[in-house]
Amino acid sequence: MMTRSDIPVRSVRSRISVVLGILFLSASSAIAEELPPVRFGTEVVPVLTRLGCNSGGCHGKATGQNGFRLSLLGFEPEFDYEAIVRESRGRRLFPAAAEQSLLLLKGTAQMPHGGGKRLDAGSEDYQILLQWIREGASPPRSDDPQLERIELTPAEQILSPDTKLQLTVRAWFSDGTSRDVTRQSVYQTNEPDIATVDLNGCVTTGSKPGLVAVMARFGEKIETFQAALPFVRDTEHALVVAEKLNALEQTLGDAAIDRLLLQQWRRLGIVPSGLADDTAFLRRVSIDICGTLPTVDEINAYVSDNRPDKRQRLIDRLLDRSEYASYFSLKWGDILQNRGAGYSTSQQRAGTTLFSAWIRDSLANNKPYDQSVSEILTASGSQSENPPTLWYRTVRKSPE
Known part of the structure; x- marks a missing residue:
């Protein structure tokens, strides 16, 4: 009979390796089973949005890009799923070897991509x-947890010049769960001269004082961070203010x-200017409303009015004057791009004068803004009969 000492050492090691391998695979399978599947609507789409794939300048525009179109900013996940998984004979995904999927190869610039490199392998x-591709690229389902809200912290803060602050975004879902989505959110600052924000939500202030807001968006939810960089830098001056x-x-x-x-003045460390005197107020309001300076008679009459x-x-008198409608029609003409190839009369397109007159008359008649917009x-119809049609003909030719 063979004793334990007669068993070859190599055989013992082999058996141990097999047992350890089985235990490792079992543990790995158990861990994989515990991990929730990657969901298309709340995980894949936000990644595409963060990378700019579904933006208006890329695949999210109305005509798509190079034969591939996504919904703008991912607001139609079902449409996006069909485009990614099933369109073009399903060539964009390769579940058998997920790393070789066209979606990943182009995004990492391992294959030629018009949009350049969008993410690192x-x-x-x-x-x-x-992981989503490896799991079989599951579609969005009606019973998937839905995004209910996001929290951006901090919500507001007074910052010093040349400092950094990391924002945190947390998403809450309909099944009661929540997770950190800071690195899957999209950020934008409204005053880059005051503070910038990077791809991961880190705010960096400069030396310029003022108010700045940073928008954070995940899915269809948006929150903002409000910051102030005070004009007062030294303690003594701050006490005086x-x-x-x-x-x-x-x-x-x-x-x-x-x-x-008052709250904003405290945050910025500034004291508002005093009340303007009569002559200063008359000059400012006349220029702002009518674009003209007051006459000597108007100044004397206003100053003597008690x-x-x-x-x-x-x-009220200035708003009733014809100069108000003419002046503000120029402002709205710029906003509505009511001009031809240039500003000279010879280069104005047909209908420009008609639309300008329509804007002026709308202001003169005190037409409500919502009615004008509608x-x-x-x-x-014809621009000669309905001048506002010129606006659509202008903007439809504008670049994306």
């Missing part, structure tokens, strides 16, 4: 897409707008 975004604002607070009424302004509501009366957006 091995990055967190890459791993989400890779605080004393003046405390004194000003005693003179303010209960109007909500006054309280909000009625307490004379400023409101002045504004008439512009729904305009149809």
Whole structure:
């Protein structure tokens, strides 16, 4: 009979290796079973949005890009799934060897891609897409947890110049779960001269003071971070400003707008300018409303007017003047791009004058803005009979 000492060492090692291999595979399978599957609507689509794939300048525009079209900013996940998984005979995904999927090869620039390199192989975004493909590229389902809200922290803060602050975004879903989506969110600042924000939500301030807001978007949910960089940099000056604002607070009424302004003045460390005198107010409001300076007679008449509501009366008179409609029609003409190839009369397209007159008449008749917008957006017919039709003919030819 063979004793334990007679068993070859190599055979024992082989058996141990087999047993350990089985245990490792079992443990790996158990862990894989515990991990939730990658969901298309709440994980894959946000990655595509973050990478800019479904933006208006790429595959998200109305005509798509190079034969591949996605819904703008991922608002139609079902459409996007069909485009990625089934369109073009399903050539964009290769579940048998997920790393060789066209979606990943082009995104990592391992194959020629008009949009250039969008992600690094091995990055967190890459791993989400890779895992989704390996799992069989499951479609969005009606019983999938839906995104309910996101939380951006901090919500607001007073920052110093030349500092960094990391934002955190957390998403909450209909099944009661939540997860950190900081690295899957899209960020944008409204004042890059004051503060910038990088791809991962890190805010960096510069030396310029002021107010800045950073938008964070995940899926269809948006939150904002509000920051202030005070104009006051030294403690002594800050105390002086605080004393003046405390004194000003005693003179303010209960109007909500006054309280909000006071709050912003405190955050910025500034004291508002004093009330303008009569001549300064008359000059400013005349230029702002009519684009003209007041005459000598108008100045004398206004200064000698002792009625307490004379400023409101002045504004009403200026709004009734024809100069107001003419001046503001120029402003709205710029906004609505009512011009030809150039600004000279010979280069104006047919209908430009008609549309300009329509804008001026709308202002002169005190037409509500919502009505004007509705008439512009729904305009149809001949420009000679309905001048707002010119607006659509202008913007439809504008570049994306």
